[in-house]
Amino acid sequence: MTSAGVELQNDCVLGIDIGGTKMAAGVVALDGEVLSVVKIPTGGHADAEALWDALADAGDEALRQAGVDRVAGVGCGCAGPMTWPEGVVSPLNIKVWREFPLAARIHEKWPHGPARVHNDAVCVAIAEHWMGAAKGSANALGMVVSTGVGGGLVLAGRVYNGGLGNAGHIGHMVVADDGPECPCGGRGCLEMYAAGPRIVEWAQQRGWSPDEGANADGITLLASAEGGDEVAIAAFRRSGESVGQIIASCAALLDLDVVAIGGGLINAGNLLMQPLLESFDRHAGFRFVRRVQILPASAGQNAGILGAAALVAAGDVYWTQIRTT
Numbered sequence: 001m002t003s004a005g006v007e008l009q010n011d012c013v014l015g016i017d018i019g020g021t022k023m024a025a026g027v028v029a030l031d032g033e034v035l036s037v038v039k040i041p042t043g044g045h046a047d048a049e050a051l052w053d054a055l056a057d058a059g060d061e062a063l064r065q066a067g068v069d070r071v072a073g074v075g076c077g078c079a080g081p082m083t084w085p086e087g088v089v090s091p092l093n094i095k096v097w098r099e100f101p102l103a104a105r106i107h108e109k110w111p112h113g114p115a116r117v118h119n120d121a122v123c124v125a126i127a128e129h130w131m132g133a134a135k136g137s138a139n140a141l142g143m144v145v146s147t148g149v150g151g152g153l154v155l156a157g158r159v160y161n162g163g164l165g166n167a168g169h170i171g172h173m174v175v176a177d178d179g180p181e182c183p184c185g186g187r188g189c190l191e192m193y194a195a196g197p198r199i200v201e202w203a204q205q206r207g208w209s210p211d212e213g214a215n216a217d218g219i220t221l222l223a224s225a226e227g228g229d230e231v232a233i234a235a236f237r238r239s240g241e242s243v244g245q246i247i248a249s250c251a252a253l254l255d256l257d258v259v260a261i262g263g264g265l266i267n268a269g270n271l272l273m274q275p276l277l278e279s280f281d282r283h284a285g286f287r288f289v290r291r292v293q294i295l296p297a298s299a300g301q302n303a304g305i306l307g308a309a310a311l312v313a314a315g316d317v318y319w320t321q322i323r324t325t
């Protein structure tokens with residue numbers, strides 16, 4: 001297999017998934033088999049170098065556990081924003097890294113191949129296309145509904161990056177003109193309607209509260225909804241409806257084959273999915289829009305690592321650097 005002209009000598013790559021709460025590194029075979037996974041917390045590091053050292057150690061430990069001494073390259077998904085394709089990152093929720101040259105540091109540490117860094121949600125979408133619900137489809141949207149709402153696009157069989165690598169920010173598509181202000185600077189964004197913390201806030205404003213001793217989070221809200229609490233049910237309904245509306249818009253714009261939805265809120269099952277599909281049904285008109293398959297994500301627990309690994313393991317399918325600006 002070749003990758004950007006580089007002959008891959010080894011039969012596995014290192015995949016790294018960096019989020020605001022935890023980081024994971026794993027060795028992945030070129031056929032997508034995950035050979036090792038090492039997870040560590042992201043927080044608690046004094047400065048940029050301490051965090052990098054912890055990540056580098058986790059990567060080495062993943063190699064050791066997989067029994068390999070070198071890999072064909074390293075793919076990394078990281079929370080944004082970042083400068084792409086250079087891989088200089090300033091993740092909103094990782095304050096010690098500002099303009100941190102992540103791709104350069106990865107390459108310095110594991111020099112036997114390419115080092116490629118992309119948005120973490122894009123990597124999850126890649127995992128769904130490589131090994132999950134969107135496998136075999138040419139035009140797919142992968143999305144994550146969790147603490148935030150993120151996504152990535154595979155169009156005509158390739159990752160679609162956009163001009164600066166930011167395509168797929170579905171959480172900031174507009175649901176309502178008069179909606180709440182969003183930290184992105186916009187207003188009425190999908191994330192303000194659908195993300196876990198937002199629906200918990202919405203429910204609390206309408207009188208819902210967790211049982212004594214329990215946290216006010218998505219898990220307790222889900223337990224309330226499953227127990228028949230009307231406000232909790234309405235909170236998931238509102239989330240699902242907003243996601244369904246935006247999926248109909250995306251399908252109309254992009255003529256999609258598959259939308260794969262992952263993230264913690266999918267655990268709500270039909271409390272989320274039924275209103276989502278009903279809302280999609282109301283908003284999707286054209287037959288080409290209605291044909292899109294809306295599926296739960298299936299790449300599993302290690303989707304972030306898998307998608308990151310695929311940046312290298314799948315050659316140039318998920319990594320093209322056509323700058324349009």
Ligand SMILES: [Zn+2]
Pocket residue numbers: 171172182183184185186187189191
């Ligand atoms: Zn926004």
